[in-house]
Each structure stands twice: as C-alpha cells, then as structure tokens.
Amino acid sequence: MDRKEENPEPVEQAAAPGRLARIGAWFDLRLRISDQIWPELAHHVPRSSASFWYVFGSATLLCFMVQLVTGMCLGLVYSPSAAESWASLEYLNYQQPLGWFMRSLHYWGSNFMVALMTIHVVQVFLFGAYKYPRELTWVVGCFLFLLTLAMAFTGQVMRFDQDAYWGLGIGASIAGRFPFVGGIVVDLMLGGPIIGAPTLSRFFTLHVFLVPALLLLLIAVHLWLVLKVGINEWPMPGRLVTRERYLEEYHQLVAEDGEPFVPNGVQKDLVFSGLVMVALVSCAAVLGPAGPNGPPDPTLIDTVPRPDFWFLSLFAVFALLPAYLETPLILIAPPILFLLAALLPFYSGTGEKSWKVRPGAWILVVTVFVCLGTLTWLGIRSPWSPDMAAWSGTPTPVAMVRGRTPLELQGALIVQSKQCRTCHSLGGEGGERGPALDDVATRLTQDQLIHQVLQGGGNMPAYGKNLSPAQVKALVAFLGTMHPPGQLPARDASRVASSAAPVAGVSGGR
Amino acid sequence: MMRRNWRGAGRSVVCLALLWLGACADLPGRPDEADRPIRPNDVKSVDVLYGQNCAGCHGAEGRLGAARPLADPLYWAIVNDAEVQGVVARGVAGTAMPAFALSEGGTLSDAQIAILSDGLRTRWSGPDSAAPGLPTWAIQPGQNGKRGRVDQGAQVFASRCAVCHGGKGEGGIAPGSLVDASYLSLVSDQALRSAVLFGRTDLGMPDFRGGSGEKPLSPDEIADLVAWMASHRVAYPGRPYNESDAAGVGEDGP
C-alpha cells in the first residue's frame, strides 16, 4: 500500500524510489497510516452495497466540502456588515473577477447539497438502513438534515437584500408567536428590538461559525458510525432484522461476500461525485447566482418577499392555514414531526428492511413528496398574494373595452383604479386571490354583485365605505357585461316575474 | 512513450483550464449589468414607467384602455407639459385619475413625472401639434366671460352628436346614455370637455373637428355642450334601481 500512496508521482522520477519510500515511511511512522487508517479505509463492506443507490451520502459530503471552499472564498470579499453587505454582493457580482461565479457555485452548491441529502434520506429510509444497529447513525443524520436546512436559511440572510430583510421579519414574526417568551426569542434572534446590523452579524456567526462547526462535528460522528457499525447491506425481503442475530449475520455476510471499501466499494462514489461536480459547475456557469435583488432598505416597500426554493412549501403553509390553526401548527408541528422522524428507529427498529415489502414506507414517501411538491408549486405561484401592480400596470382587455357604454367604461375604470385587479383577474391577468371576473355576470345577479361589493365577505373586504352609489352602479354595470357571448347573465327570477321584463341595468345589445 | 503521454495530458489539462477560465468571462450565468436592481424612484425608462403606472387604464399601447387614449396627437397638441404633469402629479378631482406624485401620496418623483410627460409627448405627438387656433384644454372659470349655455348646448348636441348618441343622449349607434346620472357623477366637467375635445378616436368617436366634411366645433359650442351634459347631473346619483323600479320603495336618499 506504500506503493499506492506514491502512485500519483510521475513514473520518470523512479530514480529515487528509495528516498521516496523513506519519506513515506517517516510520515507513516508518525501518522500511522498503514496500520491505523488504511485498515479502516479498506475495511470490508457487503458486496451488495457497492451500488449506485449508495452514493448519495458521499455526494452530499462532497457538496459540503464545495460549500466550505466556496464559502471561504466568498468570505474574503463579503462584508458581514448591514451597511456594506449589499454593496459587497454587488461588487462580487460585477467587479470582483469570478466573484459572480463563486457566488453561483455557493448558491448551487447549497441547492445540490439539500437535494442530494434529501435523496440520501429517502434511500436510507426505503432501504431500512436506520434499523438496528444503525439507530444512532439515523438520529445524527436527522440533526445533520436540520443543520443543513439551518445553513440554507441563514445563507439566505447572508444575501442581504430585500428578500433577506423581510425574510428576517417573517422569522421574527413566527418567533413572536411563542407564548410567554415570544418577545425574548425575537430580541435574541434579532440581536435587538429591530432588524439591524446586529441581526446580520448574528446570522453571519451562525452561518459561518456555529452551524458549520456543529455540522463538521456531526459529520465526523456520522462517518465514524458508518465505519464502525458497517454499511447497510442490500435489503432482501424476508431477511428480518432481529436484535439477537443481526450482527452475527452481518459479519458472516461481510466475511463471505464482502470486498474492501477502498478501492472496490468506493468506485461508484467516485464516479458519482465526479458527475455531481460537473453538474454543479455547469449549473453555476449556466444559471448564475441568485440575486441580490433590491437593497435591504426597509423603506422600499414595493417588494414581494419570497423565500428560497426549499422554504417555499413552508411559505405556502403559512398562506393556507386557517388563522386559528396557525400558531399551534407552526410552533408544535415541526418539533413533533422532527421527533417522529428522529425516533423512527426506536419504534420501527427491527423486522423487514426491504422497500419491496414495506408498502407503508412507500406510501409515506410518496405522500410527503406529493405534499411538499404541491405546496412548493403553490408557493412559486402564490395565488394568494395580491398582484400589487396590476391596477396601474395591467391593461383592461381590449375586448372588455370595445362597445361598452360610457357608464360601463367608468365601471371598467373603477375595476382598475379601485384596485379590484389586485385580487381579481381579467382575461387571465391580475391577482388570483379572488375569482376571475371574466364571467362573473353568469354567476351573480345584479343584486348579488352589489351585495358582494358593498359588504365583502368570502375573504373580500367590504367596499361599502369606499364606493359612492354612482361608482357601485357603474361597477355593477360593467361587471354585468362579463358573460360569454352566448350565455345570458344571471337574473333574479323573482324580479323578472314581478316586472315581467328583463332586469333593468344589464345593458345588452352588443 | 509514457513520458509523452504525461506531457500530452498535462498540456491538454492546461489548455482546458485556460479555456475554462476564459469562458468564465462570458458564461450565460454571469449577471447582466442591465438586471442590476435599481430603486423604484431611480427608474428613468419611459416604457417601464408607462407600463407600471399608466398602461392599466390607458391601454398597453396608449389606446383601447378603459380611460382616455394617450396615443392621440391632438391630445398632445392641446394639452401642455404643465397640464399633463399636473394631471399625473395631483390626479383629476372628480374622476378615477389618481395622484401619482410622492408629495400627494403616490409613488412617482417629480423628475419621473417629467420624464413620463416628455417621453409620451415625443412618442405620440403628431402633425397636429403645429396646427394653429386649437382650443384650450382646461376649463378656465369665466372663460369668455361666461360658462357654457345649456340651451345652446342642447341644439349643438341635436345637430352634431345625436346621430350616434340619440336625440336626448340616451344612446344609439354609440351604446349607452351620455346623460346617465351615475356616469355624469363620475366624470368632472373637465373630463366632459376632454371627451368633446378629443373624442375617443380609438373607439370610433371623432374629436371636436368632427368627421370628414364637417365644421369643427367652436370653443363656445364646446363649452355649451359640456354645460348641457353637466345640466343632467342630479343630487343623489346612483340608486341601484331605475326610477320605475324604485317607485314602490320608500324614497330614502343616501
């Protein structure tokens, strides 16, 4: 194996093999590579676990190392001061040679890390690798998961722009929901009573010192456990895990059908890591860094704060929960879910490992991903968010302007100027918080329209105080025209019967 | 043999590395200076300012919006810069046009309003701007020593407008009533004057010069028309039902 250490040396220097061997031996004596470290690396693993399914953990580790390196590079230029950080990000993007690329690598590195880590967790879960005797590996892994998400969140704050500023506001508002200690938690989180320079410094310390230190520590424990307990064998249906016999069976398996981790087991990890690196660099080169968007100036309120991709599902949950469930669910559900996940090996620590005979595991994974996927998709679209610029920036569809009476045109103007389109779309453009108005006349009669506008309801504010009777009349006249050509507007049958004539006010004739 | 292979490999690695570094200068992910965030009040592009603040009501191309078209050379010939900027800055009382100046609670700086007015004038001015003797835009109190005369206005309407709008303004070829109390309460006299002056050429209504072969309306006739229309205003406009429907219900005004 000494020869192996020297392999990278060019062959033409073979003139001094003796000296090289002596230098190698000098280090070996002190570092104890050949008798302490090498045996660990070359320890035997089940041949079945040298699979492409087992490469995601090492790929996550690779991403973490990329993050360490690119993070240190960024640290050379980035200024973690509220007064200067945004300017330093702009400097990185536009002036510092390759600064944008380093930001891009760090950003995509974090995305890759979270994604690969998620795949790793799912693989471990489906392969039953968390079961006896690898419980602690799983628990430590759960904390690693949490810490990685903490890195993603605090990293978002390092990109100190409008999203970061208001993201901190969101974080503080969530913290402020803790009963009794809410105010204290907020102040400790922000480093003062309001978002300012101490807040950024706090998150910088978390992102650069505390969380990475914990990550390094737990990664070491995680790896140590993988080495000492042994990598999980390929699960076979019917091969049950029991506390009594598992270790014996595992050792027998490794002895009969094992191979050294280095160089045999590590091959696929190497190939995949290379692929990940190429993919990561390509993403960074082609897609570029994220932001920063506008400067973190709290007085620039013309902004639509959005979290980074991994937190969009959470963002969606906040929009969709009913108000009375919000505080309890936000504060109680995450710790319970985390505990349930972390303690998984303690209530499901033995038995079948194979995903083939654990339909519950599949159902859980699919359910979780469908939920997260749906919520993320909703978070990207965020139909609950008002379209703040629609009233002055999104034109009334031309077809809804042509052939309208003067009164109806005033109604169309009211739809724009009274900010109806902030929440209601016309011709597919505008907010989606309320229903589209394109065919509202087929759904509501004139009276119902007036009632809805004046009194609100169904999550719509009441406009009674803000509209004059004439404005209401114009608005309802315009909305009364909102029906497809072949379809009559809704009419109040009782009024039709009593007046024996079509309802007045709905102008037809176009 | 070995040696050459190593050299070759080394050389290609160096070449690749240089290529890669060179390429980095021009990779698609590199942030574009043009995308650099700017503060909202530093926006100077007329397209952006118009698109964000005006297009909603005045139309994407300055026509066929809910509000009056701005892609109208006659408008820019008659209305001067101070008037346009005043309208944008302070809005028009009695109409849906809101105030946009920061000092009025809006979002645009005075400089931006000037950029907008200059830019739109450049974009939409036409040969009309040189035409002499155009009427003024603003209603000046005491103009010609008098407001418009209602009875004269009725005659002008009958001869010049009734073809499309019906004999009493109740609507004809052009749909809908011009003398609807609710409509009249939502437009100022100034807006009525603008409607007579500029028409809505994008929707087929001619400006004050009328169709081909017609004589333009005189300033007096314009004032009279506005006065006649304004005379249809009522004290409590906008009751939900027409008079006939409301007859049975108690007459409780707002």
Add this chain to the structure above:
Amino acid sequence: MRERPAEEASGTSRRNFMIRFGVLLNVVGASMLGLPILGYLVAPLRRRAEQAWIPLGRLADYPQGQTRFAEYANPFRVPWDGMTLKTPCWVRRKEDGSFQVFAINCAHLGCPVRWFQESRLFMCPCHGGVYYEDGSRASGPPPRGLFEYQVEVRGEELGVRGGHLPTLATPV
C-alpha cells in the same frame, strides 16, 4: 509501574483529592468564564426597556383625510446599521385631525403592507392580508389589525413611541 502498598493508599487519597479539587476548580473557572459569555449573549434583551419618542415630522406634512408614508431612524441603532437604520410606517390623519400611526409590518408575518389610496386599503404582498384604513383587519390570514404606535403630538411636531419590530408577542 512497581508501587508499594503504603504509597498506593496515600496516592489514592491524594489522587481523589486532586480530582475533586480539579473538578471544583474547573467548575469555578467555567462559571467565571461562562457567566459573562451568557450575559454578553443576552445583552440584546436589556435594550428592550428603552422606548423612545420618535419625531415623524411636522403636522402640516400630513393632510387631513389621507394616509401617508413616513420613515424614521430606528432609535436602537449602531453606527454600521446602514440602510436598515430606516424604519417605515404609515401615518393616517383622520378627517377630525387626529392621528393614527401604523407599523409597516403585517400582523400576520411581518411583511411590508402597502397603502392603496383609491381603495383605502392596506394590502400585504406575502399572504394577502388586507386591512381597512383604520387598521382593522379586512380579510386574509392576519390574526388582528395592524400594529399601531402610540402617537404623541408635541407642539407642531408629530411623534410616536416605539421603535422595535412589532410582533404578536410585543405589539409596539
């Protein structure tokens, strides 16, 4: 390696003493070290008490019946706050001349609400919270109305009390 029984006994008791003394010394040292660290970490809590009177400009700057944007410099400042020193708020002067000053932060999750003069509503860009002009909740997820500062008029000058980020735990 070779130890005589007598010395072993006294060595054991001496070792026991040394271990106990060592542990004690370390506990003392660690608390002398740790308490200041803890105090340093919770220092932000001590600044909470300072509520300041913050000037928001002259009364005449705020027309009656209108709601205007205003900003002030955060009283809990450090010299390197930069732009974050600024704090925005909404000042409503009612028809009768009295004032209401609302925090910019939505009561739901703290996003910046925007005032729409025409519809006389505050709207939040994050999750669609809407408030009426008096700050009361109109629709959407907020659990309460807008956070309102305590207003003080000193002579011709308008001021508010507060300055910290309003949350449900400490609403102004």
